[in-house]
Amino acid sequence: MKVKVINPPNDPFSSRGILIEPIDALNVASFIAGLGHEVELVDMDIRRMPANDYTRALRGGAAYDLAVIVHDYHIPLHQDGALASVKEIARQAKAHGAAVVAGGKAATYRPEKLLDDGCIRAAIQHEMEPALESLLLADDWTDAGLRDVSGIAFRSADGNIVSSSRDKTAFDLARLPIPDRGLVALGEYIDVRTILSSRGCHMTCGFCHVPGFWGGWRGRSAASVVHEIETLLAQHGAKKILFLDDNATVSKKRMKEICRGVRERGIRVAMGCLGSLSLYDRGMMEDMYAAGFRWIHYGVESGDDGQLGAIHKKISASEARRIVAETRGIGFRVRTSWIMDLPDATEDQLKRTADMILETRTEEIRLHHLALRMGSRFYDDYPAQPSSQYIHHGRQNQNLSRMEDGRVADIVSALTRELASSHAVVTNPDEFIDMDALQSRSRNLQIASLCPLRYGLGWQA
Ligand code: SF4
Known part of the structure; x- marks a missing residue:
């Protein structure tokens, strides 16, 4: 699969005076790459690109299969306004034909805020790796298929938000690869x-x-x-x-x-x-x-x-x-x-x-x-x-x-x-x-x- 992992722009953009590399998104991207997928990390905050520019931020029109938006996950820098950016990015990614998932605090605790317009297929709750691994393996992203993926919420065909059961077994951190910092330009941070x-x-x-x-x-x-x-x-x-x-x-x-x-x-x-x-x-x-x-x-x-x-x-x-x-x-x-x-x-x-x-x-x-x-x-x-x-x-x-x-x-x-x-x-x-x-x-x-x-x-x- 071709996957874009996106650090959405802050609103307003985070100051360059404090910006560290998005290590949480780097971890997610490296985990997905370790599963054998082709991954690009798009950090729109450091590039000061508003959500409207998501398509331009991709630097090329190559088709991709999945967009993974990492929002307010480990690094607590996203301001409240960034939630709207998540939704705009999801709208554009869906228009590209990609499936879209998002993780972080809003996806965990207020998935309805992200799922209301039907652009995000699944809101991943708590740790992202277990659900991402299941989603990347699943060949059935219908409602029936998603019900079997632990730790997500999605909007079903009847319009209701469905939360799948959650396996509370903590993810084994030994499975995390060393993050591939080559996915970003470290000198910009x-x-x-x-x-x-x-x-x-x-x-x-x-x-x-x-x-x-x-x-x-x-x-x-x-x-x-x-x-x-x-x-x-x-x-x-x-x-x-x-x-x-x-x-x-x-x-x-x-x-x-x-x-x-x-x-x-x-x-x-x-x-x-x-x-x-x-x-x-x-x-x-x-x-x-x-x-x-x-x-x-x-x-x-x-x-x-x-x-x-x-x-x-x-x-x-x-x-x-x-x-x-x-x-x-x-x-x-x-x-x-x-x-x-x-x-x-x-x-x-x-x-x-x-x-x-x-x-x-x-x-x-x-x-x-x-x-x-x-x-x-x-x-x-x-x-x-x-x-x-x-x-x-x-x-x-x-x-x-x-x-x-x-x-x-x-x-x-x-x-x-x-x-x-x-x-x-x-x-x-x-x-x-x-x-x-x-x-x-x-x-x-x-x-x-x-x-x-x-x-x-x-x-x-
Ligand atoms: S719960 Fe732990 S991480 Fe949170 S403020 Fe207290 S000591 Fe720090």
């Missing part, structure tokens, strides 16, 4: 290469969709991760590698094995990852530093114990303070992220958070407003709350906290004014395009950001 070394999370933070969407934590073997790191160096000259997993440090044993493998092979590259405070282990972090890890992102979210308990963060504010300090003492550059408008937050609680941010002053500080993500507990707990699926949306949620309208904004303004004495305060990701200009504002690239924050700043081996 920012200067940090990405790896997905695990899926899911052992935690159940109330605002987070990860455990619901991906399930419990599973990691690829240390050997395969080390092999991918070596490949990135040998084939792509990587200088910095970011583990973009939602939580790369869940298994201490596996992380230590990765570090040992990196050291034993004499691999010299700077690495970073996202990790959870609740599983912090000093010995593991020292091993990571010795292997080349230089950056970690901790989602702290709040400086108030009551709030931390309510979101199930499984850590106290004082313990989080200690871990952040210890991590920096080992030598890591640390990003912390915080949610300014958690449900039921009082002004005193938010002030405690602001105080902790000022006290810890990590090298990178990301201030968020809560996104009620489909698949999270909070999404179910606040069904009437209008919200964006975009984790970087800039609006305070109304009526969620116990503060009067405008108080969150007041406290955030006061906080960023204070942070400006030590950090460059960034409100637009385009500010990450001109790194010299940014460095003139903060020589060590200490950044406090109210928007997506570029990866790979200020760390090297």
Whole structure:
């Protein structure tokens, strides 16, 4: 089969100041290629092509059989408006005679939004590989045939949305090939290469969709991760590698094995990852530093114990303070992220958070407003709350906290004014395009950001 895997354009387009390669779409494309199909990856976001230009984006009129649209899947950069782009791309692909499938959060939780006009044949729910494998093998895409494909939704001939049964057995990550980065032009993206070394999370933070969407934590073997790191160096000259997993440090044993493998092979590259405070282990972090890890992102979210308990963060504010300090003492550059408008937050609680941010002053500080993500507990707990699926949306949620309208904004303004004495305060990701200009504002690239924050700043081996 000839297959196009599409990373749809963001709406508005993602800034070039933050754009990393679409590693989730690369994984999907490489998996399909590994099954023996001919695959092209079309990244319309980096090429700044609106959905109307999908046909032009194909660079040639060769017929193809299947379009696979990867939307808001592992990388949470697609804004709410991108959903319309998914549908327009599907409309054009169908007009080319191709079958169309889509995966990601909307396909999983709101398939009716994608299936209403009949252009997308199947919305793939949760992990895409099992359903893709079945669909690529199936010779019957009629309603009867699709009912036998686990983990999809489709619109049947009578107009109803049908969800097939879902086999909840987690996909075996050992079956994932090393992603073929040759499917994109890596030089067009920012200067940090990405790896997905695990899926899911052992935690159940109330605002987070990860455990619901991906399930419990599973990691690829240390050997395969080390092999991918070596490949990135040998084939792509990587200088910095970011583990973009939602939580790369869940298994201490596996992380230590990765570090040992990196050291034993004499691999010299700077690495970073996202990790959870609740599983912090000093010995593991020292091993990571010795292997080349230089950056970690901790989602702290709040400086108030009551709030931390309510979101199930499984850590106290004082313990989080200690871990952040210890991590920096080992030598890591640390990003912390915080949610300014958690449900039921009082002004005193938010002030405690602001105080902790000022006290810890990590090298990178990301201030968020809560996104009620489909698949999270909070999404179910606040069904009437209008919200964006975009984790970087800039609006305070109304009526969620116990503060009067405008108080969150007041406290955030006061906080960023204070942070400006030590950090460059960034409100637009385009500010990450001109790194010299940014460095003139903060020589060590200490950044406090109210928007997506570029990866790979200020760390090297
Ligand atoms: S916020 Fe992080 S630690 Fe919490 S469930 Fe999500 S991925 Fe896991």
